Amino acid sequence: MTASISDVAAQAGVSVATVSRALRGLPNVAPSTRDRVLRAAAELEYVADPNAARLATGQTRAIGMVVPLFTQWFFTQCVAGAEAVLTAAGYDVLLYNVSGTDSRERFLDDMPFRKRVDGIIVIDLPLSDVELERLGASGVPIVTVGLRSERFPSVSIDNVQAAEEACRHLLELGHEQIGLISNLPDNSLNFTAPLERRQGYHAALEASGIKIRPELDVPGNFSMEGGAEAVDRLLALDDPPTAAFAESDEMAIGALKALRDLGVGVPEEFSVIGFDDHDMAEYIGLTTVFQPVVAQGEMAADLLLEQMQSADGEARHAPQVVMPTRLIVRTTTGRHNPVREPVGSP
Amino acid sequence: MTASISDVAAQAGVSVATVSRALRGLPNVAPSTRDRVLRAAAELEYVADPNAARLATGQTRAIGMVVPLFTQWFFTQCVAGAEAVLTAAGYDVLLYNVSGTDSRERFLDDMPFRKRVDGIIVIDLPLSDVELERLGASGVPIVTVGLRSERFPSVSIDNVQAAEEACRHLLELGHEQIGLISNLPDNSLNFTAPLERRQGYHAALEASGIKIRPELDVPGNFSMEGGAEAVDRLLALDDPPTAAFAESDEMAIGALKALRDLGVGVPEEFSVIGFDDHDMAEYIGLTTVFQPVVAQGEMAADLLLEQMQSADGEARHAPQVVMPTRLIVRTTTGRHNPVREPVGSP
DNA sequence: CTGAAAGCGCTTACAG
DNA sequence: CTGAAAGCGCTTACAG
Numbered sequence: 001m002t003a004s005i006s007d008v009a010a011q012a013g014v015s016v017a018t019v020s021r022a023l024r025g026l027p028n029v030a031p032s033t034r035d036r037v038l039r040a041a042a043e044l045e046y047v048a049d050p051n052a053a054r055l056a057t058g059q060t061r062a063i064g065m066v067v068p069l070f071t072q073w074f075f076t077q078c079v080a081g082a083e084a085v086l087t088a089a090g091y092d093v094l095l096y097n098v099s100g101t102d103s104r105e106r107f108l109d110d111m112p113f114r115k116r117v118d119g120i121i122v123i124d125l126p127l128s129d130v131e132l133e134r135l136g137a138s139g140v141p142i143v144t145v146g147l148r149s150e151r152f153p154s155v156s157i158d159n160v161q162a163a164e165e166a167c168r169h170l171l172e173l174g175h176e177q178i179g180l181i182s183n184l185p186d187n188s189l190n191f192t193a194p195l196e197r198r199q200g201y202h203a204a205l206e207a208s209g210i211k212i213r214p215e216l217d218v219p220g221n222f223s224m225e226g227g228a229e230a231v232d233r234l235l236a237l238d239d240p241p242t243a244a245f246a247e248s249d250e251m252a253i254g255a256l257k258a259l260r261d262l263g264v265g266v267p268e269e270f271s272v273i274g275f276d277d278h279d280m281a282e283y284i285g286l287t288t289v290f291q292p293v294v295a296q297g298e299m300a301a302d303l304l305l306e307q308m309q310s311a312d313g314e315a316r317h318a319p320q321v322v323m324p325t326r327l328i329v330r331t332t333t334g335r336h337n338p339v340r341e342p343v344g345s346p
Numbered sequence: 347m348t349a350s351i352s353d354v355a356a357q358a359g360v361s362v363a364t365v366s367r368a369l370r371g372l373p374n375v376a377p378s379t380r381d382r383v384l385r386a387a388a389e390l391e392y393v394a395d396p397n398a399a400r401l402a403t404g405q406t407r408a409i410g411m412v413v414p415l416f417t418q419w420f421f422t423q424c425v426a427g428a429e430a431v432l433t434a435a436g437y438d439v440l441l442y443n444v445s446g447t448d449s450r451e452r453f454l455d456d457m458p459f460r461k462r463v464d465g466i467i468v469i470d471l472p473l474s475d476v477e478l479e480r481l482g483a484s485g486v487p488i489v490t491v492g493l494r495s496e497r498f499p500s501v502s503i504d505n506v507q508a509a510e511e512a513c514r515h516l517l518e519l520g521h522e523q524i525g526l527i528s529n530l531p532d533n534s535l536n537f538t539a540p541l542e543r544r545q546g547y548h549a550a551l552e553a554s555g556i557k558i559r560p561e562l563d564v565p566g567n568f569s570m571e572g573g574a575e576a577v578d579r580l581l582a583l584d585d586p587p588t589a590a591f592a593e594s595d596e597m598a599i600g601a602l603k604a605l606r607d608l609g610v611g612v613p614e615e616f617s618v619i620g621f622d623d624h625d626m627a628e629y630i631g632l633t634t635v636f637q638p639v640v641a642q643g644e645m646a647a648d649l650l651l652e653q654m655q656s657a658d659g660e661a662r663h664a665p666q667v668v669m670p671t672r673l674i675v676r677t678t679t680g681r682h683n684p685v686r687e688p689v690g691s692p
Numbered sequence: 693c694t695g696a697a698a699g700c701g702c703t704t705a706c707a708g
Numbered sequence: 709c710t711g712a713a714a715g716c717g718c719t720t721a722c723a724g
Contacts (some may be wrong), residue, residue: 002461002485004717015695020719028693049461051400052718055700060397062440070429076422083416083443092462094408095439097429115348115395116438139348224629257629280626283570283603350701361711366703374709398702401716 003044011040023048050092062092063304064113064120069099072222073250073278074293078123078145081297089305091118098125111138119304121145121297126191143304145296147192148320153303155296155321159193162289162325163200163245164207166273169287169327170243171208174336175271178205179244181220181230181251194222197247197275216241220251227254228261235262242336243271249278249288256284256332267334277328285331292323299323349390357386369394396438408438409650410459410466415445418568419596419624420639424469424491427643435651437464444471457484465650467491467643472537489650491642493538494666499649501642501667505539508635508671509546509591510553512619515633515673516589517554520682521617524551525590527566527576527597540568543593543621562587566597573600574607581608588682589617595624595634602630602678613680623674631677638669645669 008023009016014033022029022037029037040046054060063086067075079095086093094117098107108131113120117140124146127135132151135142144154170178180201183194198217205212218233220226227246231254234241246252252274256266264270274281277290299321354369355362360379368375368383375383386392400406409432413421425441432439440463444453454477459466463486470492473481478497481488490500516524526547529540544563551558564579566572573592577600580587592598598620602612610616620627623636645667 006717016718017696017720018694021694024719030693033693047457047460049401049717051397051406051461052700052716054397055395055401055702055717056719058700071422071426076417079441080417080443083441087443093441095429095441097426097433111393114393115397224625228629253626253629257631260631279570280599283574283599284630285603285606352701362702363704363712364710367710370703376709379709395701398700398716401701401718402703404716 003046005046005048007044008037008040008046011044012036060092060116060118061090062094062117063301064094064096064117065123066096066098066107066113066120066125067123068097068104068125070095070097074248074276075123077293078297078300081294081299082121082301083297085298085301085305089301096120108134111135113140114138119143119308121300121304122147123297123300124191124193141304141307143300143307145300150318153307153318153320155299155303155323157291157296157323157325159196160200160203162291163197163247163275164204165200165325165327166245166275166289167201167204168207169329169333170245170271170273171204171210173243173271173333175241175243176208176210176336177213177239177241177243178210178216179230179234179241180217181227181244181246181255182217183247184219184221194247201245220246220248220254222248222251224250224254224257227251228258229254231255231258231262235264242269243273243333246272246274249274249276249281249286252286252288252332253278253280253284256286266332268337271333271336273333281328282330287330287333288328289325290328291325296323349392351392351394353390354383354386354392357390358382406438406462406464407436408440408463409647410440410442410463411469412442412444412453412459412466412471413469414443414450414471416441416443420594420622421469423639424643424646427640427645428467428647429643431644431647431651435647442466454480457481459486460484465489465654467646467650468493469643469646470537470539487650487653489646489653491646496664499653499664499666501645501649501669503637503642503669503671505542506546506549508637509543509593509621510550511546511671511673512591512621512635513547513550514553515675515679516591516617516619517550517556519589519617519679521587521589522554522556522682523559523585523587523589524556524562525576525580525587526563527573527590527592527601528563529593530565530567540593547591566592566594566600568594568597570596570600570603573597574604575600577601577604577608581610588615589619589679592618592620595620595622595627595632598632598634598678599624599626599630602632612678614683617679617682619679627674628676633676633679634674635671636674637671642669 005016005019009019019037022034065079083093098104119141122144132149136151142152144152146156148154148156218230220230246255252272255272259266259270274286274288277288281288351362351365355365365383368380411425429439444450465487468490478495482497488498490498492502494500494502528544564576566576592601598618601618605612605616620632620634623634627634
């Protein structure tokens, strides 16, 4: 029903080989025959069947983006960045939404991207060494974002240092009891970001000679709801903190809501700092640490394209790109102000 | 390098036809040979090349999602909904990000999805009748979300009525001068939602016998930034409104920020209502009108799957699903309170 | 500069 | 229940 290459060949009075060459802009086609072919193709509204081309060449001209839970802000932004450069380079982009531990297992077992794409970008999926090895054995070029490994090129940020900077900001404002709002209690998916950010939190406190109180480390599930619950928990403590570092802006926003509901003034009575610089952070006045998200996606796509070029042949080197972060102070953090202490206390 | 069907056939000692049947679970394969084939496939880590299957069957088992600007909340949620049902049904999902008028033209001209997918879901891309006809002529099943037409199945909401309800809420609170924060000044992409929501705004005011003041209708670009600018504009008016209806929550959030910066109390001095029930609306206390976004995506996927079933054959009927919305009152709207009027004025 | 032909890896009547 | 063979629509040496 729809035109194939032989229809075009017939219409133009040439062979299919010539049509193929002419349409793809290959050299060694007489200008006049190229014209004839182009005209015939246009008349027939011909589009080449990519599947036939894929079969013949072994290249799919498609790449897969694997993300856990792509409705989260970080992932959508990152995918958008990658998508833009991939599309510009003429690639189709396939979405693999790998959320939950079972779909994760299935993905790793089946590796459904094989023979479907020329490469994949894995965003923030934590992978053990043997899992990395398995993926690598599939033969498809991979770049990871968030996760660093020797095995594949990656793009990420320095979570430890960024988190440390966030906490130092709180310390400099005079806070000593600082809550940490982190991931799920079990971190069943084993994300690395929470681990590293926690490490930065510890480093900052220790550098200030402040004792770590484990009860100040509460789960926030990387969601707004979780952030709100975390605050409830922190403020129910006997000796509650005066500030909190939330490992994502979404959790910070949840925290802010809980504080509002509780009637706790921000930042007069409690300071909150987030992580990401979510689009909304500016509008909410949230102090946070900025990370370039779209740019990480773009960079990942660049790395993948590059890696696919040199896929066969020369020794693989796997560049590890670390992008800069920076503290952005807005209005949810302020000086520690022991207004609630009994007047006249030491 | 990677195993093909004939490798499996050799390993199992059967023909490729039998391998094909066995692996796809077709009937008429002896249990013992099926076992043998399965074992051989597992040993060789065989995966069928989908491109070959596509070529042979003419079915791609892939569907395309075309979205303008998918970093916006609405689109990501909607895509997530559709993606989940499509993936569950065994389809690959391709992303077509059609943002900007030029990429829109290119998309409509080339229809790059032809021969690549079995169907597409078009989210909120406004299309003229001739454009719809062109898309339809491509022969690929289509369902639209947001846009209603006789031509294709669609899922949408009643924007007019929903917007009317939002404005009625403001009117019932005593507001008479109500700003409308809408799309771009030119609406160059010709989205239908802003048109319909504006219509609802007009209807509500007219029903209350309130005169429409065109200067209260300001562009907000469906972004937070635009929402903030819109408020600046409204409050610079000689006779400023006391409330505003923003056609999206993102614009409403921008508006809220501008009001905060201006030191205008919400809702004591100014009320704001949004549209969408964005994930964050609850956390911000934003009064808004809820629309089911993920569910619209899911429904679109269901309709598409259904439509693809009956693609050839019986007369096409194009169901138009309209999903319910509802007002959610939170804390950004309140009674009109003419506190700023000079005391003792009539 | 151009064409005939093989081949990519599947699926699917058609026979048996 | 199974196999031989044609065919899907391209690309790519190989000849000329």
